[in-house]
Structure formats: structure tokens, C-alpha cells
Amino acid sequence: MNEDWSAEVDAIEERRSLARRMGGEAAVARQHANGRLTARVRVARLLDDGSFREVGSLAGRRDAEDRFVPNNQVVGRGRVDGRPVVVAADDFTIRGGSLDKSEFAKHVYPERFAHEFRLPLVRLVESGGGSLSGIESLGYSYVPDNPGWDDVVRNLATVPVVALALGPCGGIAAARVAASHYSVMVAKTSQVFAGGPPLVAQTGEQIDKESLGGSRVQTRNGTVTDVVGSEDEAFARAARFLSYLPQSVFETPARGETADDPQRRDDWLLGAVPRDPRKIYAMRRVIEAVVDTGSFFELGAEWGRSMITGLARLDGWPVAVMAEDCRYGGALTADAARKAEWFVDLAQTFHLPVVRLVDQPGIPIGSAAEQAGTMRHAVRALSAVHQATVPWCSVLVRRVFGVGGAAHTNAARAQFRYSWPSGRWGSLPTLGGVEAGFKARIEAAEDPEAERSRIADRLERLADPMRTAEAFGIEEMIDPRDTRPLLCEFANLAAPLRDRGPAAWGYRG
Amino acid sequence: MEICADLPAVVLELGVAVGDAVDAGQVVAVLESMKLEIPIETPASGTVTAVHVAVGETVDDGQVLVELGE
Numbered sequence: 001m002n003e004d005w006s007a008e009v010d011a012i013e014e015r016r017s018l019a020r021r022m023g024g025e026a027a028v029a030r031q032h033a034n035g036r037l038t039a040r041v042r043v044a045r046l047l048d049d050g051s052f053r054e055v056g057s058l059a060g061r062r063d064a065e066d067r068f069v070p071n072n073q074v075v076g077r078g079r080v081d082g083r084p085v086v087v088a089a090d091d092f093t094i095r096g097g098s099l100d101k102s103e104f105a106k107h108v109y110p111e112r113f114a115h116e117f118r119l120p121l122v123r124l125v126e127s128g129g130g131s132l133s134g135i136e137s138l139g140y141s142y143v144p145d146n147p148g149w150d151d152v153v154r155n156l157a158t159v160p161v162v163a164l165a166l167g168p169c170g171g172i173a174a175a176r177v178a179a180s181h182y183s184v185m186v187a188k189t190s191q192v193f194a195g196g197p198p199l200v201a202q203t204g205e206q207i208d209k210e211s212l213g214g215s216r217v218q219t220r221n222g223t224v225t226d227v228v229g230s231e232d233e234a235f236a237r238a239a240r241f242l243s244y245l246p247q248s249v250f251e252t253p254a255r256g257e258t259a260d261d262p263q264r265r266d267d268w269l270l271g272a273v274p275r276d277p278r279k280i281y282a283m284r285r286v287i288e289a290v291v292d293t294g295s296f297f298e299l300g301a302e303w304g305r306s307m308i309t310g311l312a313r314l315d316g317w318p319v320a321v322m323a324e325d326c327r328y329g330g331a332l333t334a335d336a337a338r339k340a341e342w343f344v345d346l347a348q349t350f351h352l353p354v355v356r357l358v359d360q361p362g363i364p365i366g367s368a369a370e371q372a373g374t375m376r377h378a379v380r381a382l383s384a385v386h387q388a389t390v391p392w393c394s395v396l397v398r399r400v401f402g403v404g405g406a407a408h409t410n411a412a413r414a415q416f417r418y419s420w421p422s423g424r425w426g427s428l429p430t431l432g433g434v435e436a437g438f439k440a441r442i443e444a445a446e447d448p449e450a451e452r453s454r455i456a457d458r459l460e461r462l463a464d465p466m467r468t469a470e471a472f473g474i475e476e477m478i479d480p481r482d483t484r485p486l487l488c489e490f491a492n493l494a495a496p497l498r499d500r501g502p503a504a505w506g507y508r509g
Numbered sequence: 510m511e512i513c514a515d516l517p518a519v520v521l522e523l524g525v526a527v528g529d530a531v532d533a534g535q536v537v538a539v540l541e542s543m544k545l546e547i548p549i550e551t552p553a554s555g556t557v558t559a560v561h562v563a564v565g566e567t568v569d570d571g572q573v574l575v576e577l578g579e
Binding site: 277278279280305306326327328329330331361364368 | 515516517518542543544545546547548
């Protein structure tokens, strides 16, 4: 028999089988007892069956007894709904998934690979972050440099990055969650924080990990996009998010299947906006009535709640949808402005045409809004809208007031814009503006009260949107039921205009 | 169970008093923000054990409006 390499090949397989044991039976049992899956099961459930191709399965270190301990990140390629992706899963069963300095080469690899091969990256994060034991194994301390961070930042401007926080994520791990285009936590089993309760306790604050960095905290403040009830739901969300996006900025989002008629007209839309201007209505239902049935995928529902942001399809084409939620007033609050800036940048980065349904009462006034730094955040949102070059379509559903209202579009571009008959607009709402704008005239009048109401009546007549349309101040007024056919026309006209390539400025998270 | 304001607003109406039985989905208060009337519904049925705000009062996001017991 010829000598061959089967002994070495067997040794490779043996090493792989050691890696598959992860942190050992006891550590895996602890992971399960905490209600969480292991890194390898997560990878298998995220990816299409049998598609995982591991890289670095032989990597690890030797312990004091010269036994092999695998590297605590499972890395490789695979497919999600048939499309190739890169996956990096922290293994909490080995040293709590800590990203210590001695093994960082493998941790950096998936980031760099995703960038070079222009593939979406999915991080499955569960790690205490950096660790002091790294200093011990190195024999010296080091100036922190966030290994691989240059790749992390480049990826934000190049490929879709999804981060699923599936357990405690501290320090650099929390940063790897937030440095993404879409992040998801699992309620109760995942927490995200710069430092966990033991570190926080040393500052004098006693707090449990859920109160410190649970989903209620991190999805309300915008650090994490969404929360789900189970890890499997998180994997499904990751796949759904990616389905709207291209593989990288060097491609355009692919048209999806749709059975929905682009000419469909939903009769409910005719009465969707109450005639009484003080009554609210369900903007999400409006969105769902105009986009392809079942295609609306909301992002960030818990923060900046006066602004709804999400992905959807129109005649199969992926689009980015933004709309105010009057249930939360609809104003461009500091949070809503940060959300709008983030979302427009996301759309610009991945060539998603924007559909803007507008019911914007303006930037909130009053001392609380001033103290929140609202104007700076609003200006950043305005800049994002003005710098965006993706095709843009606006539908004025109800209110368009002030600086915040003007931010619904870049007025210097050719407008693809319609108003419903319920549209109302101006620098200020007529009611509040009379007092401020005509103060001298009202005070000088013999009967100030009569003068005030005379002015208000006249302004109210002038505010009729039909007069604006006569002056071509609004391009067209429409029957709300025609919205979907017109948006589908927009999506088809926009499709060939989606320029490939990196945006003029990089997405920053 | 606490039913809270979920945005900064002014209390426009209170639909319940201590001792009232309420059904899930019932409006317990109407808030005003950005000149809109925003009904606050109870997610669960129960009996009102406390009302913490008054009409005309300014409330913050997260402030307790009404408490329910079994």
C-alpha cells in the first residue's frame, strides 16, 4: 500500500471534533440552563441547512496541561435564503466568549473577509468583552486599539452588517452589537452594556443586568434596533432584514416576488385620516395598505416613536419607508431626528429609494425640547435628507409644518410628490401663529378679539391646499386610494436610477 | 398594574375613577400633545385602585396615570 496522508487528514478531523465540543459538557449544560443556545447551534439555525463552511476550526490555544482549547469564536461562510454571508459567533462556553488579545487574529478575520468578498456579515454576539486574562497570557499590558475596528468601520460603509445580541454583551461586544445596520436583542436573555453590574457596583450603583442593559433600555434609546422573544426569531429577523438589501454597496437591492397588484386601490384609505384635526389615526395601517401586502418590515419601533421607519416592497422593489406616527404626536423630537438621520443614511448606503409619508407638526417647542438639544439633531436629519441622492417620493398625508415639516424632502430636487386632500401646511399652524405673527395689529384694533378671529378666518381660507395647488406649490393632489399605483410607478422609475458604489460619506452606525 | 403616559403631554380627560371596573382596551385617559387627542387604553381588565393625575396636569413619558388591581 502506498504511503499517503491519511494519518494527517485524520488528525485534522480529530482536532475539528475537539472544536465541536466547545467549552465542554459542563459549560454547554450551563449555557442551556441559562436558556441560551450554543454558538454552533446558532450558526446552524441561522444558515441554510448544511451550508456552513467553517474557517479556523483548528484555531485555539493550549492550556497548562497542554490540552487544546478552541478559539472562542466560530467563524465561516454560509447561506441565508440562498445568498452567501459571513458569520461570526462568539462561544460563551469558552472563557465567557471574552475577546482577549491573544486570539484576536481570528476575531478580525470575518470582518476583513466580509469586506474583501463584499458579503453581508452576521455577528452572533455573546461575550463579556475584553478580559484581564489576556494580559496574563501576553505577559504585558497594551494600549487598547479595538482589534479589527478599521474593518468594522469600513464594513458599515460597504456591506450589510447584522448583529444579534444573544446573551450578555459587555464592552467591545456591546460595541460590536451597536456597530451594525441592524441589531436585535432577545428579551430577558440578552443584555448590552459598556460594563456589567460588577463593574458598575464599583461606582456605587447597585443594579441588575436586565435593568442596566436589558432590551427595554437599549431598544428605547436606539442603541439596539429591535427585540424579539427567542433566538430563532432573531435569526428569522436577520434573514428578513438582509432580504431587502444588496450583498454590498456595489450592487442594488434585488426585486422580490410579489403577488400584489400594483394597481390595487384600498377603499379604506379614503377615510383613513379623520376630518377632525384633533383625532389620530393608524399610520402603520396606511403604510400596509399602500406597500406590497405583508412586505412592511419595521425597524426601531421602540425609539423615536413619533417617527416610523421600515423597509418594504413596491411592485417587488425594496424601498425605505418613513412616516410620522401621530399616536406619539409625530413631532421631530431629538430621538425622532436621530432616527431619521440614521434611516436616511441606511437608505443612501444601500441604494434604497425613499418613500416618505408625511404628517409632521414640526420640531417640538418648549424648555424640555430645548434642553434635549433637539435643534442640533434636527439639523443633522435635515443634512441627511439634503445629502441623500437616492430617488425620493413624498406623500403629504396631513401636517407639514415648520422646519421639521420642510425636512420631509430636499426641496432643491425635482419633486415626485403628492398630497392627499387632508394635507395642511405652512411655517406655523394657523391657530398658534396668529397671536405671534399679528401681535401689533391685534393689539391696535378697537376690538382685539374680533380682529384676531378675523385674521384667523382669513388665514384658514388661504390655507386651503387647493390654493397651494393652483400656485403649483404642491405638484398634485390625489385621491388617497391612488397612492399605491403611484408609489409602484415611482419604484419602477426609480429602479434604474439606483447608482451602485459607496456613498459620498460612510455610515457611522 | 400601572398604566403610564408614553409621551410628554397634558391630561385632557380622565375616563375613570377609583373603584371603576375597566375592560381591556377601554380608554382610561385622553392626553393632548401637538394639538392631538391621544387616547390611552388599558391593556388589561381590572379595577381602578388609584388615579395619580388630574385634568390639566402635564405628564412625562413613563409617568403613572392610573393603577389597576384585580
